[in-house]
Amino acid sequence: MSALLEFTPKHDDHFPTIGELITNMRAISPETTVKSVSDDFFADAQLEAVALVENRRPIGLVTRTKFLFTVFRQFGWEVYQRKPISVVADTKPLILPDWARLDVALSLALQRGSQDLYDEVLVVNDDNEFAGLLSVRQMVVQQTHALANVIVQKELAHERARELEEIGRIKSQFLANVTHELRSPVNAIIELAELMRIAAESGYVAQVRDRLGLLLSSATSLRSVITNMLDLSKIEAGRMRVIAEPFDLAGVLHEVAETTRVLLGGKPVEVLVSTEKRSVEMTSDPVKVRQIVLNLAGNAAKFTESGRIVIQQTSTADEIAIAVSDTGIGIRAEDLKKLFIAFSQLEDTQTKSHEGTGLGLAITKELTQMLRGRVEVDSELGRGSTFTIHLPKEISE
Ligand SMILES: Nc1ncnc2c1ncn2[C@@H]1O[C@H](COP(=O)(O)OP(=O)(O)OP(=O)(O)O)[C@@H](O)[C@H]1O
Numbered sequence: 131m132s133a134l135l136e137f138t139p140k141h142d143d144h145f146p147t148i149g150e151l152i153t154n155m156r157a158i159s160p161e162t163t164v165k166s167v168s169d170d171f172f173a174d175a176q177l178e179a180v181a182l183v184e185n186r187r188p189i190g191l192v193t194r195t196k197f198l199f200t201v202f203r204q205f206g207w208e209v210y211q212r213k214p215i216s217v218v219a220d221t222k223p224l225i226l227p228d229w230a231r232l233d234v235a236l237s238l239a240l241q242r243g244s245q246d247l248y249d250e251v252l253v254v255n256d257d258n259e260f261a262g263l264l265s266v267r268q269m270v271v272q273q274t275h276a277l278a279n280v281i282v283q284k285e286l287a288h289e290r291a292r293e294l295e296e297i298g299r300i301k302s303q304f305l306a307n308v309t310h311e312l313r314s315p316v317n318a319i320i321e322l323a324e325l326m327r328i329a330a331e332s333g334y335v336a337q338v339r340d341r342l343g344l345l346l347s348s349a350t351s352l353r354s355v356i357t358n359m360l361d362l363s364k365i366e367a368g369r370m371r372v373i374a375e376p377f378d379l380a381g382v383l384h385e386v387a388e389t390t391r392v393l394l395g396g397k398p399v400e401v402l403v404s405t406e407k408r409s410v411e412m413t414s415d416p417v418k419v420r421q422i423v424l425n426l427a428g429n430a431a432k433f434t435e436s437g438r439i440v441i442q443q444t445s446t447a448d449e450i451a452i453a454v455s456d457t458g459i460g461i462r463a464e465d466l467k468k469l470f471i472a473f474s475q476l477e478d479t480q481t482k483s484h485e486g487t488g489l490g491l492a493i494t495k496e497l498t499q500m501l502r503g504r505v506e507v508d509s510e511l512g513r514g515s516t517f518t519i520h521l522p523k524e525i526s527e
Pocket residue numbers: 358429430432433456458459460461469474475476481485486487488489490491492515
């Protein structure tokens with residue numbers, strides 16, 4: 131047995147052992163006549179080789195091509211047919227242990243000068259007993275599969291590493307964002323409280339009232355960041371429940387429009403609501419529907435400097451569509467698919483000046499899916515965006 135094989139580890143993730151690949155176990159006694167082996171080869175067109183075995187030990191090999199070539203040469207048949215098969219057998223075939231790895235076994239077969247793909251290797255078990263036959267051709271085919279697999283595995287490993295890198299990048303970006311988002315309102319609250327204390331001590335009631343308003347808006351924005359984070363972790367942990375009930379969607383949309391006008395903070399943007407009817411009945415989770423539409427309208431308010439925001443409701447037989455469109459900064463086509471990934475904010479000089487954690491759309495998508503609906507987006511850079519939610523008219527919990 132070759133020294134190389136002694137050091138071959140028995141298992142490898144990529145290459146099987148040759149013992150695992152054996153399909154041909156045809157063994158005959160060396161006394162068998164040439165005629166009888168010839169009959170076997172003619173009876174079974176798939177039979178490529180037979181092993182000569184004595185006391186369970188392989189002692190020779192007969193391959194179809196070499197056999198036919200030898201015995202049917204001119205006058206060969208008459209001479210050979212009654213003789214024992216051992217006279218035409220290859221008595222020095224390559225014998226390898228069944229635990230040899232395919233790649234090593236194949237390289238040994240090829241080193242041995244076997245350019246013949248129909249040549250065969252005899253395989254033995256740990257007690258050197260015959261275990262089967264394997265053709266060089268089969269080994270080449272299997273080796274090609276194994277190598278293709280190695281390449282695919284390597285590609286996957288690369289891809290995974292790239293994904294992990296990207297997740298790491300998004301996480302640290304998120305941490306920076308969140309820290310900023312939490313610290314700014316907290317700082318504002320502390321400073322305002324300090325100023326209010328001074329004003330209160332001096333008896334300036336009007337100043338205290340003014341600052342209370344600012345303090346309230348800082349606290350509100352702090353609360354919304356924390357609520358967003360809690361919502362997303364609740365959704366991800368599968369702890370968010372749907373509570374379905376009949377409600378009037380038109381009422382919800384008008385409420386959202388009202389809040390959006392406040393969010394615009396005096397920017398010259400009008401907010402319009404259009405519904406098919408005065409009241410639009412649906413059975414779903416009204417709290418979640420409100421949150422979804424408010425997230426979209428809130429974004430529209432954030433990313434629109436002038437023009438209008440339209441909240442439009444339409445319907446088909448069993449679906450309701452709510453489209454929120456704006457005349458804001460718009461989104462690049464290549465950025466559209468990034469929108470719904472948690473913590474991602476588009477790296478645009480215009481949007482960088484806007485506050486947010488990049489959680490709104492991720493939450494919107496998750497909530498919409500919980501209500502068995504879907505979100506679509508259509509946008510043109512510099513002209514505006516339209517986010518459309520499609521929801522079933524009725525869901526049960
Ligand atoms: N109507 C819109 N017009 C232009 N860009 C938008 C619009 N809506 C979303 N975007 C882009 O998609 C990004 C992600 O939106 P998302 O609502 O998830 O996060 P955010 O608004 O930045 O933060 P948050 O909603 O957590 O406060 C935004 O930062 C912005 O770049």
